[in-house]
Amino acid sequence: AQKITQTQPGMFVQEKEAVTLDCTYDTSDPSYGLFWYKQPSSGEMIFLIYQGSYDQQNATEGRYSLNFQKARKSANLVISASQLGDSAMYFCAMRERAAGNKLTFGGGTRVLVKP
Amino acid sequence: EAGVAQSPRYKIIEKRQSVAFWCNPISGHATLYWYQQILGQGPKLLIQFQNNGVVDDSQLPKDRFSAERLKGVDSTLKIQPAKLEDSAVYLCASTAANGETQYFGPGTRLLVL
Numbered sequence: 001a002q003k004i005t006q007t008q009p010g011m012f013v014q015e016k017e018a019v020t021l022d023c024t025y026d027t028s029d030p031s032y033g034l035f036w037y038k039q040p041s042s043g044e045m046i047f048l049i050y051q052g053s054y055d056q057q058n059a060t061e062g063r064y065s066l067n068f069q070k071a072r073k074s075a076n077l078v079i080s081a082s083q084l085g086d087s088a089m090y091f092c093a094m095r096e097r098a099a100g101n102k103l104t105f106g107g108g109t110r111v112l113v114k115p
Numbered sequence: 116e117a118g119v120a121q122s123p124r125y126k127i128i129e130k131r132q133s134v135a136f137w138c139n140p141i142s143g144h145a146t147l148y149w150y151q152q153i154l155g156q157g158p159k160l161l162i163q164f165q166n167n168g169v170v171d172d173s174q175l176p177k178d179r180f181s182a183e184r185l186k187g188v189d190s191t192l193k194i195q196p197a198k199l200e201d202s203a204v205y206l207c208a209s210t211a212a213n214g215e216t217q218y219f220g221p222g223t224r225l226l227v228l
Contacts, residue, residue, distance in 0.1 A: 045222075102163055
């Protein structure tokens with residue numbers, strides 16, 4: 001079974017609107033972390049936001065927020081007030097403590113922001 | 116604070132040739148990772164170092180790939196001989212000793228012809 005699933009290969013969003021990127025995960029490790037990274041066409045992976053499995057509140061970082069639903073094993077990224085510079089690939093990743101902290105990535109979602 | 120540095124940024128070689136990539140992690144970061152990202156996919160871990168020791172190399176094709184981190188700082192990843200399917204972006208990342216977040220370098224884009 002896939003450990004990280006991103007079901008949206010690509011999506012368009014209008015500038016200044018909000019967009020939600022889906023991510024579901026599969027683990028039996030009680031201690032894990034979920035990450036979102038942005039990868040623009042330049043290729044660098046840019047860290048956006050982190051949610052730990054024991055965190056009680058959903059993580060927020062500026063225009064990024066993570067909708068963490070532990071029982072459903074989902075960790076969706078919400079980008080508010082989209083900007084043209086948000087056009088990029090977005091990857092969800094999971095770190096499992098028992099797996100030595102390596103990251104397992106999903107297949108990514110390409111976002112294109114329209115002016 | 117300087118980020119993770121990688122070189123070269125781009126490399127084109129013919130199959131059966133050798134190639135080496137270099138990574139300098141963020142200063143003080145004990146853990147270093149090499150990932151392979153094939154076009155259209157998410158990155159996949161090749162090898163993880165803790166200081167100069169290997170923590171996980173279970174997904175490294177050891178018949179052709181090798182990596183070292185001799186002084187526990189910078190690292191090199193080598194492919195010898197390269198195959199067409201090695202065409203990918205090779206990403207280096209690092210984490211502080213008790214840190215959660217991996218910070219990535221700009222990557223090296225390899226094209227094997």
